[in-house]
Amino acid sequence: MKKSFVYILKCIDNTYYTGITSNLENRLFQHSSGFYKNSYTYKRRPVTMVFYTEFIDINLAIEKEKQIKKWSRVKKEALINGDYDDLVNLAKKKFE
Numbered sequence: 001m002k003k004s005f006v007y008i009l010k011c012i013d014n015t016y017y018t019g020i021t022s023n024l025e026n027r028l029f030q031h032s033s034g035f036y037k038n039s040y041t042y043k044r045r046p047v048t049m050v051f052y053t054e055f056i057d058i059n060l061a062i063e064k065e066k067q068i069k070k071w072s073r074v075k076k077e078a079l080i081n082g083d084y085d086d087l088v089n090l091a092k093k094k095f096e
Contacts (some may be wrong), residue, residue, distance in 0.1 A: 032046060
């Protein structure tokens with residue numbers, strides 16, 4: 001089975017970019033070199049990989065990438081820092 005990776009980059013403007021790839025090393029090179037001029041990271045270089053995780057099921061990887069993209073900055077930082085127990089408590093909640 002082919003591996004897939006979900007990754008998070010920290011950009012020079014202190015924003016995060018979440019993506020998915022089957023070749024992590026090549027994709028990081030593409031982000032760093034500005035290979036795609038219309039990409040989010042092109043004008044936010046240099047970028048630093050701050051998190052990645054590996055999947056065997058591409059469908060699960062796509063689902064997780066979409067999920068992480070919706071997360072708040074604080075929740076992404078908890079994931080990046082390995083504070084997994086905090087992730088549940090950082091879900092967006094509406095209080096009336």
